[in-house]
Amino acid sequence: MSITERENEEILGRADLNDVEAILAIPTGDPNEIEHIVKDNADAIFTWDYSLARPGLRRLYEKAKTGQWNATTDLPWDTDVDLEASVSADLAAMASGLTASHYDGTPVEKWGDKEWTDFAMEQRKWSLSQFMHGEQGALLCTAKITETVPWYDAKLYASTQVVDEARHVEVFARYLDEKLGGGYQINTHLRMLLDDIINDSRWDMTYLGMQVMVEGLALAAFGNMYQITTEPLLKQLLRYVMSDEARHVAFGVLSLQEVYAGMSDAEIKDRQEFAYEASVRMRDRFMSQEVWERMGINTRDVLPLVLQDPTREVFQQMLFAKIVPNCKKLGLLDRNDSWLRHRFEEMGVIQFEDMEDTGEEYTKFALDAEAPATN
Numbered sequence: 001m002s003i004t005e006r007e008n009e010e011i012l013g014r015a016d017l018n019d020v021e022a023i024l025a026i027p028t029g030d031p032n033e034i035e036h037i038v039k040d041n042a043d044a045i046f047t048w049d050y051s052l053a054r055p056g057l058r059r060l061y062e063k064a065k066t067g068q069w070n071a072t073t074d075l076p077w078d079t080d081v082d083l084e085a086s087v088s089a090d091l092a093a094m095a096s097g098l099t100a101s102h103y104d105g106t107p108v109e110k111w112g113d114k115e116w117t118d119f120a121m122e123q124r125k126w127s128l129s130q131f132m133h134g135e136q137g138a139l140l141c142t143a144k145i146t147e148t149v150p151w152y153d154a155k156l157y158a159s160t161q162v163v164d165e166a167r168h169v170e171v172f173a174r175y176l177d178e179k180l181g182g183g184y185q186i187n188t189h190l191r192m193l194l195d196d197i198i199n200d201s202r203w204d205m206t207y208l209g210m211q212v213m214v215e216g217l218a219l220a221a222f223g224n225m226y227q228i229t230t231e232p233l234l235k236q237l238l239r240y241v242m243s244d245e246a247r248h249v250a251f252g253v254l255s256l257q258e259v260y261a262g263m264s265d266a267e268i269k270d271r272q273e274f275a276y277e278a279s280v281r282m283r284d285r286f287m288s289q290e291v292w293e294r295m296g297i298n299t300r301d302v303l304p305l306v307l308q309d310p311t312r313e314v315f316q317q318m319l320f321a322k323i324v325p326n327c328k329k330l331g332l333l334d335r336n337d338s339w340l341r342h343r344f345e346e347m348g349v350i351q352f353e354d355m356e357d358t359g360e361e362y363t364k365f366a367l368d369a370e371a372p373a374t375n
Ligand SMILES: [Fe+2]
Pocket: 135, 138, 164, 165, 168, 245
């Protein structure tokens, strides 16, 4: 059976990955919106097979039960957070994530230290806000997986992840509210991705979208901020969240390995395209267009430069450090004439393919283990 070749236009809604006009054509969300409704097209499945069929998942379930923590009592919420001092200290380690001289000839050229610090403060609020919204996406997705996955061991595990994700939404929301004075609406590209994941009727797509792609990226992003930040509350909060997050990615990898091994080329192609689309949406979101808007900069003036900013590129690539090896472990890179490998080559992230995958790595992130080394 031949597999239809779909082009970027059909998968992403634009032919050129770097078409800034097309990226900006999707309007930013309404900051005053309170509810967002998505159709969840899936069957809830009971299973009457209560046997221990998947010991790997059951081990993860046992780990999850002993790895629980209480966000209210385990984190030092009485820490005073001075956002300006904190981002200024962190700037030394990461700058603003951008190369200032790269923006000569745009209104950003006139920015002095004050504007760059303001930008970094907004960027911090924006990033943590996207983490919070993504965590809510994970909460909904995991509740959905509990219903839709046909395996008993996976239902048990997924139920623990629901509680984990509730805690994650709780800590980011509280940190933003109490320590940073509020956050940002969900980024439009992240929202599109979460909508697609929830909307899909195939249970494995929830896993692929959330556990492998969104959480794979989150694990890398949290790890990066954890290493850089000197703010003690944020650092500890991230450390706790990462200990859960590593289990979640392992849950995705362990579950999908079994399913994908038995899939036809055509079915795998759908998964490869989904993984690619998710990668591009996440890359689009990291241009943080809402922050530029709040800084009074016309996004059209800067986004083409952001796409080519060398500092940003390194950061953006690092975000794929977990996703690429996990896709490889699932067999998604090289099926169908290495279709996804070629897409990752175009995105400049294929170099991570032989890094450690997250199928077993979660033990290193456990709270009683040494603090994890991240990339
Ligand atoms: Fe989470």
